[in-house]
Amino acid sequence: MILSVNIIALLLIVAIVWWFWLSKPKAKQVQSDVVEILVDNGVYTPARIEITTAKAVTLRFLRKDASPCAEKVIFESLGIRSDLPLNESVDIKLQAPAPGEYDFTCQMQMYRGSLVVR
Numbered sequence: 001m002i003l004s005v006n007i008i009a010l011l012l013i014v015a016i017v018w019w020f021w022l023s024k025p026k027a028k029q030v031q032s033d034v035v036e037i038l039v040d041n042g043v044y045t046p047a048r049i050e051i052t053t054a055k056a057v058t059l060r061f062l063r064k065d066a067s068p069c070a071e072k073v074i075f076e077s078l079g080i081r082s083d084l085p086l087n088e089s090v091d092i093k094l095q096a097p098a099p100g101e102y103d104f105t106c107q108m109q110m111y112r113g114s115l116v117v118r
């Protein structure tokens with residue numbers, strides 16, 4: 001009995017780790033200059049954005065999640081930190097980022113997304 005409880009707890013931990021740190025959401029290929037990103041329910045939608053050409057791109061964040069967890073978006077590798085007021089669009093403009101993968105997260109890294117430049 002105790003063993004099975006432990007196994008369930010272990011599976012739960014594995015599922016949580018996978019969900020928050022290891023799962024790779026399906027990439028959204030974007031052609032337009034403005035990408036709208038919804039911030040709600042613990043996920044960015046879309047969470048993985050691919051742009052193919054090196055041109056300026058605007059990421060428009062709209063936060064619907066009232067929890068303080070969602071109140072900032074941080075692009076660690078680009079040195080960008082921005083507040084996301086509730087129900088307001090916030091534009092983050094990137095000038096032709098070099099090819100690579102740029103992760104963005106909330107301040108606690110619960111929300112996780114990435115911008116892929118090919």
Ligand SMILES: [Cu+2]
Nearest residue numbers: 069106108110
């Ligand atoms: Cu958070």
